[in-house]
Amino acid sequence: MSKLLMQAIQVYQYGGPEQLKLEAIPCPAPQAGEAFVRVHAVGVLPIEWKMRQGLFKDTRPATFPYIPGSAIAGVIEDVGPGVTAFQKGQAVFGRTNNGAYAEYTAGALETLALKPEKLSFAEAATISGGATVAWTALFESAGLQAGQRILIHAAAGGVGLFAVQFAKWKGAEVIATASSYNREFIRSLGADHVIDYTKTRFEEVVQDVDVVLDTLGGETLQRSMQVVKRGGILVSLLEKPSLQEAERYGIRAMFNSPAFPFPSTNLLQTIARLMVEGQVKTTIAQTFSLDEASRAHALSETGHGRGRIVLQVVH
Ligand SMILES: NC(=O)c1ccc[n+]([C@@H]2O[C@H](COP(=O)([O-])OP(=O)(O)OC[C@H]3O[C@@H](n4cnc5c(N)ncnc54)[C@H](OP(=O)(O)O)[C@@H]3O)[C@@H](O)[C@H]2O)c1
Incomplete structure (x- = not known):
């Protein structure tokens, strides 16, 4: 040593x-x-x-x-x-x-x-704690598929910026929330629609998404339930969603706690490869x-x- x-x-x-x-x-x-x-x-x-x-x-x-x-x-x-x-x-x-x-x-x-x-x-x-978390939430928890629609909250954050790009790479339609300061940045990551959360309540303009990725919790989590289509899924990184509420909307809802399985060498390599190929940037x-x-x-x-x-x- x-x-x-x-x-x-x-x-x-x-x-x-x-x-x-x-x-x-x-x-x-x-x-x-x-x-x-x-x-x-x-x-x-x-x-x-x-x-x-x-x-x-x-x-x-x-x-x-x-x-x-x-x-x-x-x-x-x-x-x-x-x-x-x-x-x-x-x-x-x-x-x-x-x-x-x-x-x-x-x-x-x-x-x-x-x-x-x-x-x-x-x-x-x-990558760890950002890209790895986004990947696990989108593909392991939500099972996001090509052609599905996803709402990603806090898309300019260390998790969200990867989530937007992974979802686009998979072939999903991406709706993302951010302030106007980050609007063009989120667009440059490939998001199809950006909602300025300081001006628009997302639930007034978004409906029937297959997946919500919630990185904010609280009232954002509550309000997100209603925009998921029946049979869809909400994954929160912040808190346990109410299962009764989820049932009322006919959706699945889950919490990925920070104690969620740690990133494997394999996952780290997969993400790094996408970055080296220029498909995803940090x-x-x-x-x-x-x-x-x-x-x-x-x-x-x-x-x-x-x-x-x-x-x-x-x-
Ligand atoms: N459970 C887990 O495994 C796990 C893992 C990683 C992270 N997390 C949690 O997930 C959260 C996000 O992590 P992070 O690393 O991405 O955080 P971060 O980088 O600090 O996120 C900051 C971003 O949040 C955005 N934001 C703030 N308020 C918003 C709102 N009301 N609507 C939309 N966007 C908003 C900001 O956008 P503007 O500047 O445009 O406002 C900023 O870009 C944290 O609370 C973190 O603790 C959980």
């Missing part, structure tokens, strides 16, 4: 962005089935500020101190005992469960894949350095913007 100490962001208690503390702490040691990765870039996911605020303290309490982050891209520095599938020096991306706002992490190999040269580290760090909202993690969280907490915020750990 190349280093004994590393810079990492630690959280000691629930609270605001100021709880993200940059400290020198011991490097993790890779266990069997893991790689020791020099982190180059990390995607900043909304779940990370929600966790930091304590929004999950009753259902998934944090063990303090912890290092936030999971969506990494970096270079393997070492591998755990018995590992032969990956080697030192390979550039990889995917998900780690051991904290990622750090110079190094130890990641499980089954949630990592080789990073294509054509993708930058920052681009590759937008968008980075803004990059910050590791010591600016609190600024990155403050920006993510606004709930607005375009694309994924990324911490660029190696410049």
Whole structure:
């Protein structure tokens, strides 16, 4: 192992962005089935500020101190005992469960894949927790098919931007919601119709879709039930939809919790291939350095913007 100490962001208690503390702490040691990765870039996911605020303290309490982050891209520095599938020096991306706002992490190999040269580290760090979530919701949960109509909420976000492109790639008709600031951006991703949610209530102009992808929850989720056609499906990434309500509308409704199966190497590779072929592109909202993690969280907490915020750990 190349280093004994590393810079990492630690959280000691629930609270605001100021709880993200940059400290020198011991490097993790890779266990069997893991790689020791020099982190180059990390995607900043909304779940990370929600966790930091304590929004999950009753259902998934944090063990303090912890290092936030999971969506990494970096270079393997070492591998755990018995590992032969990956080697030192390979550039990889995917998900780690051991904290990622750090110079190094130890990641499980089954949630990592080789990073294509054509993708930058920052681009590759937008895949886990964004593209992987969109793919799973559309194709595994909703079973989206060519020719179907789908309504995608928050289409300019880190999940939505991939969802729009995957749905178009599959041959679906895409209706997307975003503010007017993001209208042309969503169009450029291929959406057939964009609804400016600040001006139009989507349920007044959308009916009979086969699928809704809800990334907002609350009243957006409630109002979405009525636009799904009988026999269609609503997939929420935010909360459990009311099954009674769904039954009343004659639709299926489900919640993909963040504990949904982690991305496999296979899925990561499939998505990266589409990106290398130019069929799907990512968008980075803004990059910050590791010591600016609190600024990155403050920006993510606004709930607005375009694309994924990324911490660029190696410049
Ligand atoms: N369950 C899971 O497995 C899972 C996984 C990933 C994410 N999530 C959750 O899904 C949500 C979205 O994640 P993300 O990474 O895509 O977040 P994000 O990148 O922070 O999404 C921000 C986007 O939301 C849009 N937005 C805000 N309010 C809106 C509204 N009322 N109608 C339409 N669009 C609106 C914004 O568009 P404007 O700037 O145009 O307003 C912005 O582009 C988060 O709450 C996250 O925690 C869940």
